[in-house]
Amino acid sequence: MEDNAGMPLRADDLAMPELPAGPAFSPLYRQIKSLLVKSLQGGAWLPGQVIPSEVELAARFRVSQGTVRKAIDEMAAENLLVRRQGKGTFVATHAEQATQYRFLRLTPDDGTPPELQRKLLECRRMRAPADVARLLGLNPAESAVQVRRLLLKGDIPVVLDDIWLPGTAFKGLTVERLQAWRGPMYRLFEAEFAVHMIRAEEKIRAVAAGAEEAGLLLLPVGAPLLSVERLSYTYGDRPVELRRGLYQTTAHHYRNELI
Amino acid sequence: MEDNAGMPLRADDLAMPELPAGPAFSPLYRQIKSLLVKSLQGGAWLPGQVIPSEVELAARFRVSQGTVRKAIDEMAAENLLVRRQGKGTFVATHAEQATQYRFLRLTPDDGTPPELQRKLLECRRMRAPADVARLLGLNPAESAVQVRRLLLKGDIPVVLDDIWLPGTAFKGLTVERLQAWRGPMYRLFEAEFAVHMIRAEEKIRAVAAGAEEAGLLLLPVGAPLLSVERLSYTYGDRPVELRRGLYQTTAHHYRNELI
DNA sequence: GAGTGGTCTAGACCACCAC
DNA sequence: TGGTGGTCTAGACCACTCA
Numbered sequence: 001m002e003d004n005a006g007m008p009l010r011a012d013d014l015a016m017p018e019l020p021a022g023p024a025f026s027p028l029y030r031q032i033k034s035l036l037v038k039s040l041q042g043g044a045w046l047p048g049q050v051i052p053s054e055v056e057l058a059a060r061f062r063v064s065q066g067t068v069r070k071a072i073d074e075m076a077a078e079n080l081l082v083r084r085q086g087k088g089t090f091v092a093t094h095a096e097q098a099t100q101y102r103f104l105r106l107t108p109d110d111g112t113p114p115e116l117q118r119k120l121l122e123c124r125r126m127r128a129p130a131d132v133a134r135l136l137g138l139n140p141a142e143s144a145v146q147v148r149r150l151l152l153k154g155d156i157p158v159v160l161d162d163i164w165l166p167g168t169a170f171k172g173l174t175v176e177r178l179q180a181w182r183g184p185m186y187r188l189f190e191a192e193f194a195v196h197m198i199r200a201e202e203k204i205r206a207v208a209a210g211a212e213e214a215g216l217l218l219l220p221v222g223a224p225l226l227s228v229e230r231l232s233y234t235y236g237d238r239p240v241e242l243r244r245g246l247y248q249t250t251a252h253h254y255r256n257e258l259i
Numbered sequence: 260m261e262d263n264a265g266m267p268l269r270a271d272d273l274a275m276p277e278l279p280a281g282p283a284f285s286p287l288y289r290q291i292k293s294l295l296v297k298s299l300q301g302g303a304w305l306p307g308q309v310i311p312s313e314v315e316l317a318a319r320f321r322v323s324q325g326t327v328r329k330a331i332d333e334m335a336a337e338n339l340l341v342r343r344q345g346k347g348t349f350v351a352t353h354a355e356q357a358t359q360y361r362f363l364r365l366t367p368d369d370g371t372p373p374e375l376q377r378k379l380l381e382c383r384r385m386r387a388p389a390d391v392a393r394l395l396g397l398n399p400a401e402s403a404v405q406v407r408r409l410l411l412k413g414d415i416p417v418v419l420d421d422i423w424l425p426g427t428a429f430k431g432l433t434v435e436r437l438q439a440w441r442g443p444m445y446r447l448f449e450a451e452f453a454v455h456m457i458r459a460e461e462k463i464r465a466v467a468a469g470a471e472e473a474g475l476l477l478l479p480v481g482a483p484l485l486s487v488e489r490l491s492y493t494y495g496d497r498p499v500e501l502r503r504g505l506y507q508t509t510a511h512h513y514r515n516e517l518i
Numbered sequence: 519g520a521g522t523g524g525t526c527t528a529g530a531c532c533a534c535c536a537c
Numbered sequence: 538t539g540g541t542g543g544t545c546t547a548g549a550c551c552a553c554t555c556a
Contacts, residue, residue: 086553224465345534
C-alpha cells in the first residue's frame with residue numbers, strides 16, 4: 001500500500017478539494033479513533049461487548065493493523081476500551097469494576113476494603129434549579145431527577161449524596177427501580193438508560209455540617225465534612241450527572257494520585 | 260536482524276543460563292525503559308537536558324527504533340520525559356511548568372490564575388518524628404528537615420504547609436537558601452539536591468482548625484479546613500518528601516479529574 | 519489449531535526545527 | 538540542508554484463550 005501518512009482517511013478514494021485554510025490536519029489513527037468513538041456513542045457496540053478484531057477493523061478502514069492498534073491504544077488509555085489478550089477488545093463497562101465504585105475515591109484509613117451499604121432517601125422529578133441546569137447544560141424549566149442517598153459502613157453513615165440527572169435522558173428512573181437494583185449505579189445507567197460515564201471532574205472543599213446534613217450523618221452541627229462536587233461526562237464530553245457529596249472523613253480519606 | 264521478540268535484551272550476546280523458575284518475562288521495550296530509568300536515576304542526563312536521539316539509542320541497544328520509541332512513549336506518558344518534535348526528547352523538569360505548581364491542585368473558584376506569594380515561617384533540622392520517619396522510610400533517630408510556610412493570595416493566607424525532608428539528602432538546605440530561591444521549590448530540589456519528584460500520593464480530609472493553625476490562617480478556631488497529606492516519590496518509587504497542608508477552601512477548591 | 523492481542527523489525531515518508 | 542520526533546506500512550513471530 002502506498003504511504004499515506006498525514007493524509008485524511010481514504011484520501012485515495014475521496015476527491016481532495018481546495019483546503020479552506022486551517023486544514024485541521026489529523027493523523028490517520030486519530031481519524032479512526034474518532035470514528036470508533038462515534039460508533040460507541042451511537043451504541044454500535046454496547047458496554048461489555050467485544051468490538052471487531054484489529055485485523056478486521058484494519059480491513060474495514062483499509063489501513064494497516066498498526067494504525068488501528070494505535071487508535072485503540074489511545075482509547076484503552078482513556079478507559080473507553082479494555083484489551084484482553086487472546087480474547088479481543090471490549091467496550092469498557094462499570095459492571096465488573098473490581099473496585100465496585102470506579103469514581104469513588106473514599107478509602108478507609110486502615111486497609112480494609114470499602115464495602116458500603118446504600119440507603120435511598122429520596123428520588124423525585126422537579127424543575128432543575130438554576131445552578132444545576134447550568135452545569136448540566138439544561139434549558140431553564142427543563143425537568144431533572146434528584147436522588148438523595150446515604151452510604152453507610154455498618155450502621156455509620158459515611159457519605160450523603162445528592163445526585164442530579166437530566167429528566168429527559170432518565171425518563172423511567174423511579175424509586176422502585178433504584179431500590180431493586182443491585183450493583184453500581186453507573187451500571188444501571190448503562191443498562192437501562194444507555195448512558196455511560198467515561199470521566200468526571202471533581203471540586204473538593206472543606207465545609208461545616210449544617211443542621212440537615214448533621215442530622216442525616218449523625219454528627220454535631222458544624223462538624224467538618226468533605227464537600228465533593230462531581231460532574232460526570234459521557235461520550236463527546238457531554239455532562240450528564242451532577243453529584244454533590246458530603247464525606248465523613250474521620251475514619252476515611254479521599255485518596256489521589258498525582259502524576 | 261533476527262526476530263527476538265520476547266527474549267531478554269541482548270539475548271544473542273549473553274549466555275542464557277537455566278531459568279530459575281518464574282523467568283519474569285518482560286518485553287524488550289520494558290527492559291530498555293528500565294535501563295533508561297536507571298540512567299535518569301543515576302543522573303546520566305539531568306532535568307531539562309536532551310537525551311540521545313531515538314536512532315542513537317536504538318543503535319546503542321541494538322534494537323529497532325520502534326522498540327526504543329515504545330519505551331520512550333511510556334516514559335513520556337509518566338511525565339519522566341518530554342518529547343519535542345524536531346528538537347529531541349528531554350528529561351522532565353519542574354522548572355518550566357506553565358502552572359508553576361505541578362502538584363498543587365488548589366484553584367480559585369473564579370477562573371483567575373493562582374498567583375500565590377510564599378512566606379517562610381520556619382526551617383529547622385531535628386530528629387524525625389516516628390510517623391514521619393515511617394512514611395519516609397527513615398531509620399528512627401535519623402535527622403529530618405522541617406519547613407513550615409504559608410501561601411498567600413494577596414494578604415489572605417490560603418495554605419499552611421508543613422514539609423518534611425530526609426536530612427541526609429537535603430544537607431545544605433537552610434532558611435537563607437529557601438528565602439533566596441525564586442521559582443518552584445521542586446525546581447530547587449532538582450538543581451541543588453538532585454532530587455526529582457516524579458509522582459505523589461495524597462490523602463485528603465476535612466478537619467477543624469486548631470488554635471495554632473487558626474492563628475496562622477487568620478481564621479476562627481474550628482473553621483473547616485482541607486487537610487492534604489502528600490507523599491512525593493522520586494525515581495524508583497522512593498518517598499522523599501512528606502507534606503502536610505491545610506487549605507482554606509472558601510474561595511478556592513481542590514480540583515480533580517477522574518478517568 | 520485457529521483467532522486474538524502483543525512484540526519486534528525494517529524501511530518509507532512527513533512535520534518540525536535549527537543552522 | 539540535515540537531524541529530530543511522528544506516522545504509516547508490511548510482515549514476522551510470540552503469548553494467550555478457547556473450542
